[in-house]
Amino acid sequence: MRLNRKTHILGKISANSFLKNFWQKKPLLIKNAIENFVSPITEKDLFRIAQDEEAISRLIEYKQGIWQVKHGPFKKSDLLKETNTPWTILVQNINHYLPFAESFLNLFKFIPYARLDDLMISYATKKGSVGPHYDSYDVFLFQAKGLREWKISNQKKITLDKKSPIKIISNFKSKNTWLLKPGDMLYLPPNVGHWGISLSNDCLTYSIGFRAPGTFEIQSKFLDFIQDQLITNVNEIYKDPHLSLQKNPAEINSNMAKVIQKIVDRLRWDTASVNTFIGQFLSEPIENRIFQAPKPLSFANFKKYLISETLKLNPKTRMLFIKSNFYVNGEYIKVHKKYVIFLKQLANDREISLEPTLNKKDLNALGIILLPLYLSGFIDFI
Numbered sequence: 001m002r003l004n005r006k007t008h009i010l011g012k013i014s015a016n017s018f019l020k021n022f023w024q025k026k027p028l029l030i031k032n033a034i035e036n037f038v039s040p041i042t043e044k045d046l047f048r049i050a051q052d053e054e055a056i057s058r059l060i061e062y063k064q065g066i067w068q069v070k071h072g073p074f075k076k077s078d079l080l081k082e083t084n085t086p087w088t089i090l091v092q093n094i095n096h097y098l099p100f101a102e103s104f105l106n107l108f109k110f111i112p113y114a115r116l117d118d119l120m121i122s123y124a125t126k127k128g129s130v131g132p133h134y135d136s137y138d139v140f141l142f143q144a145k146g147l148r149e150w151k152i153s154n155q156k157k158i159t160l161d162k163k164s165p166i167k168i169i170s171n172f173k174s175k176n177t178w179l180l181k182p183g184d185m186l187y188l189p190p191n192v193g194h195w196g197i198s199l200s201n202d203c204l205t206y207s208i209g210f211r212a213p214g215t216f217e218i219q220s221k222f223l224d225f226i227q228d229q230l231i232t233n234v235n236e237i238y239k240d241p242h243l244s245l246q247k248n249p250a251e252i253n254s255n256m257a258k259v260i261q262k263i264v265d266r267l268r269w270d271t272a273s274v275n276t277f278i279g280q281f282l283s284e285p286i287e288n289r290i291f292q293a294p295k296p297l298s299f300a301n302f303k304k305y306l307i308s309e310t311l312k313l314n315p316k317t318r319m320l321f322i323k324s325n326f327y328v329n330g331e332y333i334k335v336h337k338k339y340v341i342f343l344k345q346l347a348n349d350r351e352i353s354l355e356p357t358l359n360k361k362d363l364n365a366l367g368i369i370l371l372p373l374y375l376s377g378f379i380d381f382i
């Protein structure tokens with residue numbers, strides 16, 4: 001199954017109308033989001049990825065009235081066991097492993113990349129479930145294979161099961177029950193209680209997850225950023241040549257307090273530096289910060305490839321921009337305004353093919369911008 005980049009996945013609803021009426025507001029069921037969908041990704045792919053040292057995966061079972069969770073990496077024998085207990089395995093960041101999963105995320109371009117997290121896929125045997133729960137983030141749940149029943153709640157008062165190792169709503173009350181077949185999709189805003197139960201032994205659900213930074217995270221990361229920007233001047237230390245005798249030696253005199261206050265007040269930031277922080281912060285990869293460096297390539301050869309091959313972002317790479325400032329995996333990239341158009345294309349489409357007719361000067365300039373990204377493993381040729 002091949003996906004068209006322009007496939008509309010919201011059924012009869014336009015992207016504008018979805019954002020206006022549903023996004024972060026209310027659940028939406030879309031029957032036949034993709035017609036005749038056949039998942040090229042199978043449970044076998046998940047089992048293979050779940051054995052990878054770097055992969056993030058969980059296996060969840062409900063045994064004798066208790067929810068049990070095991071964290072990966074798993075051994076093959078953990079996954080192929082014959083059991084009467086229904087189970088679910090969830091594997092994170094599938095878009096880092098499988099090109100189809102990466103192209104599937106392209107269908108969600110109506111949400112900015114800065115908000116997009118990853119494609120998680122879960123496989124469940126019949127009756128497998130992770131229980132009634134809510135998530136703090138928006139999610140699209142796309143049924144890729146088999147059948148899953150979703151119970152959705154609109155309850156305001158939520159009680160969590162304190163004894164459970166996973167988040168379980170103990171007073172779950174369902175308002176709607178929806179049966180999802182392959183190609184159907186459910187959108188849930190944050191904090192909506194939901195309970196998905198597999199009705200078949202081949203249930204595969206794709207979860208398109210979003211991220212939203214917390215206020216504390218933004219503020220503390222910003223203070224780290226400011227700290228990194230401080231110019232340390234070892235020669236500048238507190239002086240008090242006019243110190244006068246004080247009655248209480250333990251008292252911090254008002255002069256000292258004033259001088260320190262002035263030093264603190266000298267900490268300043270403007271829109272440009274806040275924007276640099278925002279770009280670096282939002283383009284920072286959260287999981288798997290390690291990028292594998294490719295075989296070194298000479299500048300001349302790199303330029304040859306640039307005009308003959310398609311350049312593509314590594315699936316783990318986050319590339320964002322604010323106006324004409326670019327940020328790749330937490331790093332600020334300086335770009336002359338003449339080349340902004342190329343970098344925007346690379347960021348938006350996550351790939352770019354340069355014309356062989358590109359003049360030498362421009363090719364050189366783009367090579368200088370892109371070679372360091374290539375050598376860091378952030379971009380590669382198809």
Ligand SMILES: [Mn+2]
Pocket residue numbers: 133134135194
């Ligand atoms: Mn959930």
